Amino acid sequence: MTSNTSGQRQDEYLSRIALALTQAQPAQGSEPDDEDLAALLDNMLDATRRKEVISHLANNPALYQRWQQLLANHDLWISNNTVTSIASAGTKRRRWWQPAGGVTAAAAALFAGWLVIKPGHDLLTLDQAYQQFSPQLTRYLDDQPYMRALPIAVDSEVTDILAGIYQGQQTRNMTTSFAGIGRAQLVLASEEYQQRAGSSPTLGFEWGRWLLLSHAICSADPDSLTLIAPPTPPNAETALPEPLNCAFVDTQVSALQQLLKQ
Amino acid sequence: MTIDWPAIVFSEQTQGRIRALCERRFGHTADAEVASDYVLEHLSSGDWAQCRKFTGKSRPETFLYTLCSNLVEEYARKKFGRIRPPSWLQQLGDTWLTLWKFICLERQPVPVAIDRLAGEDDALRDRHALTDMVKTIKARLPWCGQQSGEIPLEEYHQDTPGDDDNSDDGLEPLLLLLHQLVLEQTGEPSLSAWQNPDTLQALRGAITLSDEQRLILRMAYVDGLKFSAIARSLNLPTHQPARLAQRAVAHIREVLASRQLLPEGGE
Structure with a gap:
């Protein structure tokens, strides 16, 4: 159902064939009750029970259907959070695949530091980075929601950034929304940019290309952000942090969104 | 586990959540109001018997959400039949x-x-x-x-009792249809191999998917959920579902190709 390309269609059909052939395996452990499903949503199951619950979901169509119903409305339940939660709603949950403590974070920091100080380590140009991270970019673009926002007039610097974002999407032959900015806005910006573009890209344009790819990388593999040489910010007051981090990327995306608010 | 369920359920927050759940399910209709009442009535029945099954494995509000979700569906089944x-x-x-x-x-x-x-x-x-x-x-x-x-x-x-059972009836037509679709853009279908029961049996033995892979394939390719939504729902790293799905599809493709069930263009 997700498919728009023949490759994806084939994946869908191959998956359906495999699911039909391998259906009705005996599930592991006792059948999950309501609280098990709630605990799966809360990420509070231990690894063994989690595996058992997944086994039942994979092999029990009725349970799977209930799970789908829970997923469909969970956002609504969470977003209706006008009063203080009855439990520790503000507590950030530890993902089951993350080890306790800061071992992963420490290792990531060490690795990122190593990349920065590695002798002879060359940063990727934006074009090289677009090639190297094209799978991540494709997946990122594929996940962007459809936005209905109508284009609004913006200044030339913002137009350049939006045109750069659009150009970055075109490396994957995809046009999607970006961080809440609708496709129509990006297309319009690109058209405007093309009309006045010189022989070399503007700072804003390059910044837009970098912003798109960085946002995609931050959603997939944040440590890789430091592999890319950042372009010069179009706004001279913008100071690049050392090393570059995803919080900075998010800040830049938010700043762009603010400029586009009607 | 001692929890003051009446206080939680009748709180402004939970009332708003139940109302929102019913309005999403039935729109802003009388049915939504009746469904809200139905949920509250059944949550409180038997001295909050359903709520008191809570043992502390999950957060109370998420457990309450599963109960409310079940009750809303139960109301829909009673209203519209099954x-x-x-x-x-x-x-x-x-x-x-x-x-x-x-x-x-x-x-x-x-x-x-x-x-x-x-x-x-x-x-x-x-x-x-x-x-x-x-x-x-x-x-x-x-x-x-x-x-x-x-x-x-x-x-x-x-529906009659027992109709929910998953049977293999109709499996072969489904496979033939799907196989045709797989091949529609890639080459000539060789349906004779697929019609052979031995082929299907051999494929059953050769295709090995973990439960997690089967679940992800179903969520992504059958029910159209985005990989990011799957990752969130199963608390997996963002791109793990896509990777697992890609590996699974590559395995399926390899098994079919090794038995000449895919034309070269489809491999």
Whole structure:
């Protein structure tokens, strides 16, 4: 159902064939009750029970259907959070695949530091980075929601950034929304940019290309952000942090969104 | 575990959540109000018997959410009956079935049904794909969604106990259909190999998928959930579902190709 390309269609059909052939395996452990499903949503199951619950979901169509119903409305339940939660709603949950403590974070920091100080380590140009991270970019673009926002007039610097974002999407032959900015806005910006573009890209344009790819990388593999040489910010007051981090990327995306608010 | 369930359920927050849940399910209709009452009545019945099953494995509000979700569906079944969809729809997956239920059975407006399945900001599913699914359903079931007139009896029959069992009936036609579709853009289909029962048996033995892979394939390719939504729902790293799905599809492709069930162009 997700498919728009023949490759994806084939994946869908191959998956359906495999699911039909391998259906009705005996599930592991006792059948999950309501609280098990709630605990799966809360990420509070231990690894063994989690595996058992997944086994039942994979092999029990009725349970799977209930799970789908829970997923469909969970956002609504969470977003209706006008009063203080009855439990520790503000507590950030530890993902089951993350080890306790800061071992992963420490290792990531060490690795990122190593990349920065590695002798002879060359940063990727934006074009090289677009090639190297094209799978991540494709997946990122594929996940962007459809936005209905109508284009609004913006200044030339913002137009350049939006045109750069659009150009970055075109490396994957995809046009999607970006961080809440609708496709129509990006297309319009690109058209405007093309009309006045010189022989070399503007700072804003390059910044837009970098912003798109960085946002995609931050959603997939944040440590890789430091592999890319950042372009010069179009706004001279913008100071690049050392090393570059995803919080900075998010800040830049938010700043762009603010400029586009009607 | 001692929890003051009446205080929680009758709190402003929970009341708002239940109301929102029912309005999303039934729109801003009288049914939504009746469903809210139904949920509250059943939560409190038997001295909060359902709530008191809570043991502390999850957060109380999430447990309460599962109970409310079940009760809303229970109300819908009582209101609209439990009618079996056409077999072709059953083979297509839960998203198709849910759309059919909303539009044809409960006669909800198409945009409302699509909004529900697409999720907030289309975070769950692709809106255009859902629209295409509605078109297919309406093309094959012309009575679907009509506000007047009888639904042809031959279009459905009431569920009977045991009908939920998953049987292998119709597996081979499904495989043939799917195989044709796989090959539609790649080359000549060699259906004779697929019609051989030994082939299907051999494939059953050769295709090995973990439960997690089967679940992810189903969520992604049968029910159209975005990989990011799958990652969130299973608490997996963002791109793990896509990786697991890609590995699984590569394995399936390899098994089929090794038995000459895919043309070279499809490998």
